[in-house]
Amino acid sequence: ESYIGPGEGAAQVHQNVTRPKGLSYEERLHKLRLYSLEFRRWSSDLIEVFKMIKGFNRVDTEKLFPLVRESKTRCIILTLQPGHLRYVTQMVEVESPTTLRSLRECEERNRHLLEQVTHQGERCCQLEHQLRSSQETSSQLKYKVRVLYPCLEILQSECLNQRLTTMQPFLRSMKSDYNSLRSQVKSFSQFYEAAIIEAKKQVRAQHRERETHGCFPLSQDLSTHSGTVTILFSGNIRVLCRIKPLIQTDKKEEDTPTPVTLNPANDCRITVLYKARERSFELDKVFIPEATQEVVFEEIEPLVTSCIDGYNICIFAYGQTGSGKTYTMEGETDNPGINQRALRALFKEIETRTGTWSYTVSLNLVEIYNEHLRDLLGKDPQEKLEIKLNPDGSGHLHVPGLTLVEVKRFQDIRKVLALGRKNRVTQSTNMNERSSRSHVLLTVTVSGTEINTDTKTVGKMNLVDLAGSERVWKSGAEGERLKEAQNINKSLLALADVIQALRAKQNHVPFRNSKLTYLLQDSLGKGNKTVMVVQISSLEENVGETMCSLKFAQRVCKVELGPAARRVEATSYIFYLRYRKHLEYFVVRSV
Numbered sequence: 057e058s059y060i061g062p063g064e065g066a067a068q069v070h071q072n073v074t075r076p077k078g079l080s081y082e083e084r085l086h087k088l089r090l091y092s093l094e095f096r097r098w099s100s101d102l103i104e105v106f107k108m109i110k111g112f113n114r115v116d117t118e119k120l121f122p123l124v125r126e127s128k129t130r131c132i133i134l135t136l137q138p139g140h141l142r143y144v145t146q147m148v149e150v151e152s153p154t155t156l157r158s159l160r161e162c163e164e165r166n167r168h169l170l171e172q173v174t175h176q177g178e179r180c181c182q183l184e185h186q187l188r189s190s191q192e193t194s195s196q197l198k199y200k201v202r203v204l205y206p207c208l209e210i211l212q213s214e215c216l217n218q219r220l221t222t223m224q225p226f227l228r229s230m231k232s233d234y235n236s237l238r239s240q241v242k243s244f245s246q247f248y249e250a251a252i253i254e255a256k257k258q259v260r261a262q263h264r265e266r267e268t269h270g271c272f273p274l275s276q277d278l279s280t281h282s283g284t285v286t287i288l289f290s291g292n293i294r295v296l297c298r299i300k301p302l303i304q305t306d307k308k309e310e311d312t313p314t315p316v317t318l319n320p321a322n323d324c325r326i327t328v329l330y331k332a333r334e335r336s337f338e339l340d341k342v343f344i345p346e347a348t349q350e351v352v353f354e355e356i357e358p359l360v361t362s363c364i365d366g367y368n369i370c371i372f373a374y375g376q377t378g379s380g381k382t383y384t385m386e387g388e389t390d391n392p393g394i395n396q397r398a399l400r401a402l403f404k405e406i407e408t409r410t411g412t413w414s415y416t417v418s419l420n421l422v423e424i425y426n427e428h429l430r431d432l433l434g435k436d437p438q439e440k441l442e443i444k445l446n447p448d449g450s451g452h453l454h455v456p457g458l459t460l461v462e463v464k465r466f467q468d469i470r471k472v473l474a475l476g477r478k479n480r481v482t483q484s485t486n487m488n489e490r491s492s493r494s495h496v497l498l499t500v501t502v503s504g505t506e507i508n509t510d511t512k513t514v515g516k517m518n519l520v521d522l523a524g525s526e527r528v529w530k531s532g533a534e535g536e537r538l539k540e541a542q543n544i545n546k547s548l549l550a551l552a553d554v555i556q557a558l559r560a561k562q563n564h565v566p567f568r569n570s571k572l573t574y575l576l577q578d579s580l581g582k583g584n585k586t587v588m589v590v591q592i593s594s595l596e597e598n599v600g601e602t603m604c605s606l607k608f609a610q611r612v613c614k615v616e617l618g619p620a621a622r623r624v625e626a627t628s629y630i631f632y633l634r635y636r637k638h639l640e641y642f643v644v645r646s647v
């Protein structure tokens with residue numbers, strides 16, 4: 057007998073037992089017992105024989121020999137008989153603590169599952185019951201519908217007929233109303249035409265009277281202004297988009313598709329592919345990347361010249377760093393941008409009015425750097441200036457100590473602008489090696505006097521090159537650069553808030569939240585003409601910033617500043633002229 061393996065689950069015990077073929081273990085055991093009995097019997101026989109030997113005489117002993125021999129032989133046979141029992145293999149299951157624990161857990165789970173099964177069974181019964189009752193209700197309802205449907209049809213046709221009969225008189229009265237309105241419109245237009253003819257007669261008479269008194273012809277006055285009226289007064293901020301062409305420093309691989317696409321049939325639409333989605337923007341005009349400085353300026357020129365007539369104008373370039381704002385506003389020496397072209401156009405227009413009007417043009421150039429205002433034309437450009445309300449009670453702003461340079465000829469302007477450029481803070485960031493970290497405002501004030509009537513006009517034009525609008529994290533800014541970027545973001549955010557307030561026509565517009573918006577208050581508020589040039593890059597790496605700029609542009613596009621107001625300093629007659637849905641007024645001293 058041997059014990060094999062100390063395993064936790066089960067142990068095996070082996071016993072050696074011979075196993076003749078065809079007999080079971082019990083049968084063999086039985087046989088062995090029989091052998092054993094037989095052997096005992098032979099042994100007892102032998103003992104008896106030996107007892108007899110002791111008691112018998114020697115002669116009889118000879119007779120017993122065969123008996124003894126036979127016994128011996130039988131003994132030998134039995135001894136030689138091979139053992140039948142060899143091996144017994146038995147499996148013994150040993151119950152370990154782990155097995156017991158898992159058994160208990162299984163039993164617990166089993167109990168829980170049984171409970172669930174019982175619960176589900178009950179629920180099933182309930183649902184079956186509900187289903188049966190719903191089926192009953194449904195068949196009852198179906199029956200009712202079948203019964204009621206013909207009644208409904210009858211009712212509907214009756215009701216329709218009834219309504220038609222009540223509508224007929226109403227329709228008849230509407231028709232007669234319409235006819236009477238038509239005749240009223242007809243008679244009104246006849247009356248209106250007669251009134252126009254009468255008004256024209258009166259104007260002509262006034263005209264003749266003016267000429268006999270040596271006054272400037274009225275038609276000339278009006279035609280000068282009406283020319284500007286037609287082109288410009290849309291009432292909304294105009295938004296133009298300029299795409300920067302690829303330049304040498306742009307790292308774009310050949311044939312890489314650009315995320316920005318234009319519609320050749322519609323120059324107001326631009327589409328950007330961003331995060332696998334196409335997004336379209338409708339602006340006032342989108343320039344192709346190849347658009348020249350002339351083409352861009354042509355779009356703005358009429359607005360610029362209206363400054364001479366006493367309108368406040370604001371043109372600002374917005375966009376991420378390196379997207380071409382400075383290129384558009386300042387341009388290059390041999391290819392100037394909006395600033396110089398605008399001033400040239402002003403002087404050209406002033407020249408055409410020589411003899412009737414006299415004008416003075418003065419400039420100031422300021423920079424807003426880290427929320428500090430600095431005079432770029434002053435003796436000390438490091439001096440910080442403050443914006444104050446004008447003490448004359450007009451509500452206009454002024455900056456005490458700001459240098460105002462009067463320019464007589466266009467040729468003088470280059471020198472003034474060059475001085476300003478020298479004083480401007482330019483620093484380098486990762487985004488653009490010639491990156492400007494400040495907002496620059498060139499303000500042109502045009503004061504005019506009509507020689508004959510002494511009517512005075514004052515127009516102001518703000519030309520703004522905003523700092524880059526990129527988000528702080530992308531510029532890789534740290535320390536002083538981070539502070540700059542945060543201030544730029546703050547002032548651009550304030551600009552966005554102002555735009556939002558104007559768009560929502562709020563009573564309070566938060567102009568004072570930053571130096572930039574405070575300074576632009578005169579030009580961004582109601583009654584001004586504003587153009588925003590949004591600069592974008594067509595490179596894939598800048599697509600996020602391009603989306604931000606275009607979203608801002610789309611918001612700006614919807615801002616209504618209302619009809620532009622002209623600043624004329626004369627107490628005379630005011631003509632109101634409604635032209636293309638906009639109300640415009642003209643002030644003249646005598647008619």
Ligand SMILES: Nc1ncnc2c1ncn2[C@@H]1O[C@H](COP(=O)(O)OP(=O)(O)OP(=O)(O)O)[C@@H](O)[C@H]1O
Pocket residue numbers: 299300301303345375376377378379380381382383384488490491492493522523524525591
């Ligand atoms: N339309 C264009 N045609 C040719 N070159 C351009 C154009 N627009 C921009 N560039 C060039 O791209 C570079 C960056 O332009 P620019 O300095 O005007 O960007 P910016 O938006 O003013 O940057 P910052 O925010 O730093 O002021 C310049 O070298 C400029 O000459």
